[in-house]
Amino acid sequence: MGDEVILMSFWSSMFGMRTMIALEEKGVKYEYREEDVINNNKSPLVLEMNKIHKKIPVLIHNGKPVCESIIQIQYIDEVWSDKNPFLPTDPIQRAQALFWADFIEKKLFRCGRKTWATKGEELEAAKKELIEVLKTLQSELGDKPYFGGDTFGFVDIVLIGFYSWFPAYQKFGNFSVEPECSKLMAWGKRCMQRECVAKALPDSEKLFGYVLQLKKVYGVQ
Amino acid sequence: MGDEVILMSFWSSMFGMRTMIALEEKGVKYEYREEDVINNNKSPLVLEMNKIHKKIPVLIHNGKPVCESIIQIQYIDEVWSDKNPFLPTDPIQRAQALFWADFIEKKLFRCGRKTWATKGEELEAAKKELIEVLKTLQSELGDKPYFGGDTFGFVDIVLIGFYSWFPAYQKFGNFSVEPECSKLMAWGKRCMQRECVAKALPDSEKLFGYVLQLKKVYGVQ
Incomplete structure (x- = not known):
């Protein structure tokens, strides 16, 4: 299956780092897009994909957004469950x-x-x-x-x-x-x-x- | 298996209500213990089982604590997974x-x-x-x-x-x-x-x- 995965973040965000590490640990291929956070000039896609908080990081998987970094890690762990589990099973x-x-x-x-x-x-x-x-x-x-x-x-x-x-x-x-x-x-x-x-x-x-x-x-x- | 489930909470806590509803929806038998929150006189068991936050609600399952109400709902959903699932599978x-x-x-x-x-x-x-x-x-x-x-x-x-x-x-x-x-x-x-x-x-x-x-x-x- 041709997964399209996009991560929109900003280099200094400790929250964005989490999602990037989670993707990397699972070996997921993704496109990284740096957002202009410091000038408060985020891309329309961030604002559209995270309508509620308008914050990065935003993860988009096959066109569907996942917001909030801790939820993104859980999501990545569930979808790519075959490699390096993050959460214990118990x-x-x-x-x-x-x-x-x-x-x-x-x-x-x-x-x-x-x-x-x-x-x-x-x-x-x-x-x-x-x-x-x-x-x-x-x-x-x-x-x-x-x-x-x-x-x-x-x-x-x-x-x-x-x-x-x-x-x-x-x-x-x-x-x-x-x-x-x-x-x-x-x-x-x-x-x-x-x-x-x-x-x-x-x-x-x-x-x-x-x-x-x-x-x-x-x-x- | 003889599950021992204890919920320590306070009647007005919207957080404690969550956990009670989750247990009830799953048909789990549990002991409810009302804590003296208003006089800040919580039982030693609450303080021992939630050492970090010292807050209710605390859920104890077979002697092991689960803290934070949203995590308690997830836990209850995972352990008693055969009835009324709370979270979708997708x-x-x-x-x-x-x-x-x-x-x-x-x-x-x-x-x-x-x-x-x-x-x-x-x-x-x-x-x-x-x-x-x-x-x-x-x-x-x-x-x-x-x-x-x-x-x-x-x-x-x-x-x-x-x-x-x-x-x-x-x-x-x-x-x-x-x-x-x-x-x-x-x-x-x-x-x-x-x-x-x-x-x-x-x-x-x-x-x-x-x-x-x-x-x-x-x-x-």
């Missing part, structure tokens, strides 16, 4: 993986963003919270090589895009997560050895430049 | 159902809460947003009897608990969603004809009293 383990994905979704973007977009007390609180969130994740990782156990799985895909942002969080927030989260950092390095991950994650210097642009756009000194 | 339709569940999760609680917890401009903005959210959902419902099509499904379960809160939103926000959302209200009435739904949803008058209590607790005049 319902309790599946529920736990979905729980950690939801935890990452609820916590990490919000306090990560504050490391470069806020100052003073708000910044200090965000740094503390970020370290707590990462320590909680590290504790869930435990001594396993991946959140998925011996294999790179669903939670790994959901979290790894944020790892590429850690240098920016640390630089602009002027703090370090490494002393308290060394095991989590080692997990990130381990994931980066995978070709699919290395390909999807951006370079830190490029990200620093992008955050400086964002700070200007949002008027953050 | 991956695109599944992704769409998950998308709407996520939309409800992101939008409805936050602006619904503001109808009784805020005043002035913030309240007016919340009322407008709530009506927009409900109109969007109504548009997705279209002329179908249920979000699940001809059968009561995943999105119906996710949304219906909020329907029991509409009278409180309208009373305390001093507005009406009915003129613009008559089809959605008709959907709610249709769902209420199901025994499982009617059993799980609380009485409006009881909810009014509870919101008055909440307003005192949060110092909202």
Whole structure:
């Protein structure tokens, strides 16, 4: 069957990175389209395919859209189920993986963003919270090589895009997560050895430049 | 197999209602335990079984916890798969159902809460947003009897608990969603004809009293 798969995203989006990694891990052939997010000039196709949120990443499979990155990973796992399963088969383990994905979704973007977009007390609180969130994740990782156990799985895909942002969080927030989260950092390095991950994650210097642009756009000194 | 299923929740929680309805729709025998949420005096079992968020509802199946109501519905659908499937089998339709569940999760609680917890401009903005959210959902419902099509499904379960809160939103926000959302209200009435739904949803008058209590607790005049 001639599958037509299109991913519309933006290079710095940790959400888009997830979907790209999921496609790559499954060996799906897809067309990548970079969207002009920073100038808020997204293509008509994004606006048409994600009418409700008008956000990237948007995955289009044979003309039909799938929105929201976590749902995209689940979708990719279901459709291309013959290779590299992301979610475990046991319902309790599946529920736990979905729980950690939801935890990452609820916590990490919000306090990560504050490391470069806020100052003073708000910044200090965000740094503390970020370290707590990462320590909680590290504790869930435990001594396993991946959140998925011996294999790179669903939670790994959901979290790894944020790892590429850690240098920016640390630089602009002027703090370090490494002393308290060394095991989590080692997990990130381990994931980066995978070709699919290395390909999807951006370079830190490029990200620093992008955050400086964002700070200007949002008027953050 | 002797399944031990426990649901720990609080009567007014639209999230807990979901899980109760899901269990009832599947005909699962379970023990319901009411938690003392209003006095912040939850049982040690809730705190132990949901260490991360310490929130209800918590579902315990044969000693193992499942947290977050949307994940609980998915779990129940997977474990008791022989009766009344909630999610469609087609991956695109599944992704769409998950998308709407996520939309409800992101939008409805936050602006619904503001109808009784805020005043002035913030309240007016919340009322407008709530009506927009409900109109969007109504548009997705279209002329179908249920979000699940001809059968009561995943999105119906996710949304219906909020329907029991509409009278409180309208009373305390001093507005009406009915003129613009008559089809959605008709959907709610249709769902209420199901025994499982009617059993799980609380009485409006009881909810009014509870919101008055909440307003005192949060110092909202």
